[in-house]
Amino acid sequence: xxxxxxxxxxxxxxxxxxxxxxxxxxxxxxxxxxxxxxxxxxxxxxxxxxxxxxxxxxxxxxxxxxxxxxxxxxxxxxxxxxxxxxxxxxxxxxxxxxxxxxxxxxxxxxxxxxxxxxxxxxxxxxxxxxxxxxxxxxxxxxxxxxxxxxxxxxxxxxxxxxxxxxxxxxxxxxxxxxxxxxxxxxxxxxxxxxxxxxxxxxxxxxxxxxxxxxxxxxxxxxxxxxxxxxxxxxxxxxxxxxxxxxxxxxxxxxxxxxxxxxxxxxxxxxxxxxxxxxxxxxxxxxxxxxxxxxxxxxxxxxxxxxxxxxxxxxxxxxxxxxxxxxxxxxxxxxxxxxxxxxxxxxxxxxxxxxxxxxxxxxxxxxxxxxxxxxxxxxxxxxxxxxxxxxxxxxxxxxxxxxxxxxxxxxxxxxxxxxxxxxxxxxxxxxxxxxx
Amino acid sequence: xxxxxxxxxxxxxxxxxxxxxxxxxxxxxxxxxxxxxxxxxxxxxxxxxxxxxxxxxxxxxxxxxxxxxxxxxxxxxxxxxxxxxxxxxxxxxxxxxxxxxxxxxxxxxxxxxxxxxxxxxxxxxxxxxxxxxxxxxxxxxxxxxxxxxxxxxxxxxxxxxxxxxxxxxxxxxxxxxxxxxxxxxxxxxxxxxxxxxxxxxxxxxxxxxxxxxxxxxxxxxxxxxxxxxxxxxxxxxxxxxxxxxxxxxxxxxxxxxxxxxxxxxxxxxxxxxxxxxxxxxxxxxxxxxxxxxxxxxxxxxxxxxxxxxxxxxxxxxxxxxxxxxxxxxxxxxxxxxxxxxxxxxxxxxxxxxxxxxxxxxxxxxxxxxxxxxxxxxxxxxxxxxxxxxxxxxxxxxxxxxxxxxxxxxxxxxxxxxxxxxxxxxxxxxxxxxxxxxxxxxxx
Numbered sequence: 001x002x003x004x005x006x007x008x009x010x011x012x013x014x015x016x017x018x019x020x021x022x023x024x025x026x027x028x029x030x031x032x033x034x035x036x037x038x039x040x041x042x043x044x045x046x047x048x049x050x051x052x053x054x055x056x057x058x059x060x061x062x063x064x065x066x067x068x069x070x071x072x073x074x075x076x077x078x079x080x081x082x083x084x085x086x087x088x089x090x091x092x093x094x095x096x097x098x099x100x101x102x103x104x105x106x107x108x109x110x111x112x113x114x115x116x117x118x119x120x121x122x123x124x125x126x127x128x129x130x131x132x133x134x135x136x137x138x139x140x141x142x143x144x145x146x147x148x149x150x151x152x153x154x155x156x157x158x159x160x161x162x163x164x165x166x167x168x169x170x171x172x173x174x175x176x177x178x179x180x181x182x183x184x185x186x187x188x189x190x191x192x193x194x195x196x197x198x199x200x201x202x203x204x205x206x207x208x209x210x211x212x213x214x215x216x217x218x219x220x221x222x223x224x225x226x227x228x229x230x231x232x233x234x235x236x237x238x239x240x241x242x243x244x245x246x247x248x249x250x251x252x253x254x255x256x257x258x259x260x261x262x263x264x265x266x267x268x269x270x271x272x273x274x275x276x277x278x279x280x281x282x283x284x285x286x287x288x289x290x291x292x293x294x295x296x297x298x299x300x301x302x303x304x305x306x307x308x309x310x311x312x313x314x315x316x317x318x319x320x321x322x323x324x325x326x327x328x329x330x331x332x333x334x335x336x337x338x339x340x341x342x343x344x345x346x347x348x349x350x351x352x353x354x355x356x357x358x359x360x361x362x363x364x365x366x367x368x369x370x371x372x373x374x375x376x377x378x379x380x381x382x383x384x385x386x387x388x389x390x391x392x393x394x395x396x397x398x399x400x401x402x403x404x405x406x407x408x409x410x411x412x413x414x415x416x417x418x419x420x421x422x423x424x425x426x427x428x429x430x431x432x433x434x435x
Numbered sequence: 436x437x438x439x440x441x442x443x444x445x446x447x448x449x450x451x452x453x454x455x456x457x458x459x460x461x462x463x464x465x466x467x468x469x470x471x472x473x474x475x476x477x478x479x480x481x482x483x484x485x486x487x488x489x490x491x492x493x494x495x496x497x498x499x500x501x502x503x504x505x506x507x508x509x510x511x512x513x514x515x516x517x518x519x520x521x522x523x524x525x526x527x528x529x530x531x532x533x534x535x536x537x538x539x540x541x542x543x544x545x546x547x548x549x550x551x552x553x554x555x556x557x558x559x560x561x562x563x564x565x566x567x568x569x570x571x572x573x574x575x576x577x578x579x580x581x582x583x584x585x586x587x588x589x590x591x592x593x594x595x596x597x598x599x600x601x602x603x604x605x606x607x608x609x610x611x612x613x614x615x616x617x618x619x620x621x622x623x624x625x626x627x628x629x630x631x632x633x634x635x636x637x638x639x640x641x642x643x644x645x646x647x648x649x650x651x652x653x654x655x656x657x658x659x660x661x662x663x664x665x666x667x668x669x670x671x672x673x674x675x676x677x678x679x680x681x682x683x684x685x686x687x688x689x690x691x692x693x694x695x696x697x698x699x700x701x702x703x704x705x706x707x708x709x710x711x712x713x714x715x716x717x718x719x720x721x722x723x724x725x726x727x728x729x730x731x732x733x734x735x736x737x738x739x740x741x742x743x744x745x746x747x748x749x750x751x752x753x754x755x756x757x758x759x760x761x762x763x764x765x766x767x768x769x770x771x772x773x774x775x776x777x778x779x780x781x782x783x784x785x786x787x788x789x790x791x792x793x794x795x796x797x798x799x800x801x802x803x804x805x806x807x808x809x810x811x812x813x814x815x816x817x818x819x820x821x822x823x824x825x826x827x828x829x830x831x832x833x834x835x836x837x838x839x840x841x842x843x844x845x846x847x848x849x850x851x852x853x854x855x856x857x858x859x860x861x862x863x864x865x866x867x868x869x870x871x872x873x874x875x876x877x878x
Contacts, residue, residue, distance in 0.1 A: 153475050154474070156450055157449055158451065204447050212482035216482040345494060352489075373497070399550060405580050406504030
């Protein structure tokens with residue numbers, strides 16, 4: 001992927017000031033139901049006044065533009081807007097390669113430029129092109145992860161003690177290299193590590209855990225051939241290869257169940273808001289995680305509300321512990337009471353079993369029947385007296401305490417290595433209260 | 436696990452300086468093709484131990500603190516709609532109406548939903564200096580759950596001061612505990628609280644005397660008049676003005692009668708026709724008026740003596756509003772129909788303050804309806820008294836069910852904005868009171 005341009009460079013391409021203005025107002029994710037990027041190529045579909053969306057593509061190596069809109073300006077506002085979106089980091093790399101129309105255009109350009117074998121119409125080259133680009137990406141990721149491995153070993157060789165004095169740059173630099181290597185999920189994880197040295201006692205152990213798991217990922221990627229296919233899918237997704245929803249839907253078996261919505265947790269990361277919604281299948285007993293994203297400042301998908309139950313077909317992303325899922329079809333939504341609560345030992349056993357299949361798994365849905373308390377840090381304990389701490393960053397837990405009054409309550413939470421992150425509790429009336 | 440700690444120590448120092456510890460991971464596979472790099476070895480061992488430690492984590496044991504639960508509630512929780520409105524109030528919407536919500540809920544024997552208690556306790560604690568009233572109301576409407584939470588968080592201990600306590604809280608407690616004891620006693624036995632105050636008055640400092648008067652304000656009656664009248668001669672201004680304000684809110688008090696006597700000299704009805712109000716403001720602020728809490732303000736222009744607008748306003752505001760209805764033989768709305776002349780803004784502000792402090796709903800409703808239907812500069816306009824400010828106060832105190840929205844909302848400028856604000860407040864309060872009367876039984 002070409003290095004990102006800055007906005008000034010994009011706006012300088014505009015034929016006039018009104019095109020600049022129009023492009024700025026179109027450069028937001030809601031205007032673009034679909035957008036993706038590959039090496040040197042951006043593509044997207046922009047909602048316009050016409051019934052069909054405009055198809056826009058930009059070849060960054062030219063640059064060259066293509067758009068199905070009728071504008072005679074060149075580049076048109078759609079192409080400029082797509083570039084602006086990309087400079088803002090909101091055009092994600094797409095592992096599956098460009099859609100047919102964009103690939104065809106690019107192939108045609110390459111043919112005309114004499115960069116590829118002559119005499120072949122563009123469309124026929126699609127699969128080959130896609131395979132070539134996918135191969136290029138695999139190679140980049142492999143060399144990027146090898147670099148990461150060397151970096152991790154360097155950290156341990158020099159000693160982690162120095163990282164308490166290191167600034168954010170220390171992790172941002174290696175994260176940026178992972179972005180260049182097209183391993184965005186690894187980059188995200190590395191950026192998050194800058195806060196660890198200042199996270200209080202035990203930071204050294206937590207940093208070592210994270211470094212160790214990252215090296216484990218790099219090693220696993222290298223040993224692809226020895227891995228069972230589901231684990232290989234897990235490794236790929238933790239590196240940052242995205243799977244297109246269409247491919248998930250085409251490849252997976254729909255799981256029909258009454259899915260209870262346990263709760264959700266929103267995070268803001270780098271101009272994108274993410275929402276994690278945890279579900280629990282009443283019949284299958286399966287946990288599921290539905291992710292949704294929105295640009296900073298926009299509203300997230302609100303259709304799955306804690307305390308409701310939806311009869312739906314879910315299709316799971318492939319992996320060793322399939323958690324992430326797409327709601328393929330929704331049939332009926334009703335209000336539901338609290339889900340059945342687990343014990344603390346039951347939760348820990350289930351998490352351990354999942355961890356055995358996916359060692360990187362660090363958040364797992366929990367529904368517990370517990371009494372919250374402070375001793376003095378917030379904890380919850382079940383009827384057997386087994387206790388778990390709350391996550392130190394999950395707040396003081398007063399709402400949960402107030403709801404319980406010292407009596408057991410049903411709590412849905414995310415279990416993480418640092419403690420429970422409460423999401424929802426059910427009050428005496430059996431109603432869900434987001435925490 | 437000491438093996439893990441050894442690894443952490445080695446990685447902290449760096450494998451350049453520290454030896455790689457030998458890790459006996461039970462049942463671990465031999466690390467095939469184990470890397471020669473000691474740093475890589477540390478990371479590989481750490482990965483194994485991380486998974487083992489996470490997967491093998493043992494639960495802790497519940498401490499003794501987990502033993503005590505809240506006492507059962509005696510009051511039912513408010514309706515769900517009322518709870519949602521309380522959440523809005525706590526979020527900052529119409530925050531000034533929070534005391535009314537709590538008063539109404541407590542008055543109807545309802546309590547705050549448990550989930551909202553932390554936010555309410557937090558706000559009440561911040562209001563400690565400005566308004567102990569919010570703390571008292573929080574304690575009154577918070578139920579046993581609020582007391583239980585207060586036992587867990589020292590910042591919320593003010594709640595416990597309002598629980599029935601023995602006399603030690605009064606004899607030995609700090610200021611908050613004494614205030615709580617007195618407020619609880621006043622709610623239970625107003626006469627006993629009055630006697631306790633009278634007995635403690637001479638030994639108390641000015642700050643505590645103001646606190647005493649704050650406790651008297653709850654369940655105020657003519658029986659409190661001798662105590663309050665004596666306080667009019669107090670050495671401290673704060674005590675005097677507080678006492679005067681309470682006496683003015685008490686139709687039938689000597690202060691009210693004195694003010695009514697003055698007011699009759701200032702305002703009378705010319706039967707006409709056409710009938711009209713005639714105004715002649717007091718020319719000076721006598722010593723007797725000063726004792727009754729009126730402070731003269733210098734006039735706008737030098738040599739004019741006192742500001743007679745403000746003097747008239749002070750007298751009307753302390754006069755029982757029923758003086759006028761009785762004397763003119765007219766309903767409040769009829770009085771407000773009379774041509775007001777140029778004194779209208781002063782009369783409007785004075786009557787409004789009197790009606791609010793004396794809790795006269797008919798007068799408040801007539802004044803509010805006047806402002807909403809004929810929200811004209813003649814009544815609300817600039818004359819040294821803030822018509823919009825007065826309307827805002829009326830909107831917070833009048834019974835919203837008595838109000839008929841008129842065309843005033845269409846008026847432009849600050850008067851129109853004030854009218855729209857008032858309508859918004861009235862609508863909010865109307866729904867608020869209805870929700871608190873509702874019983875959805877769902878809990």
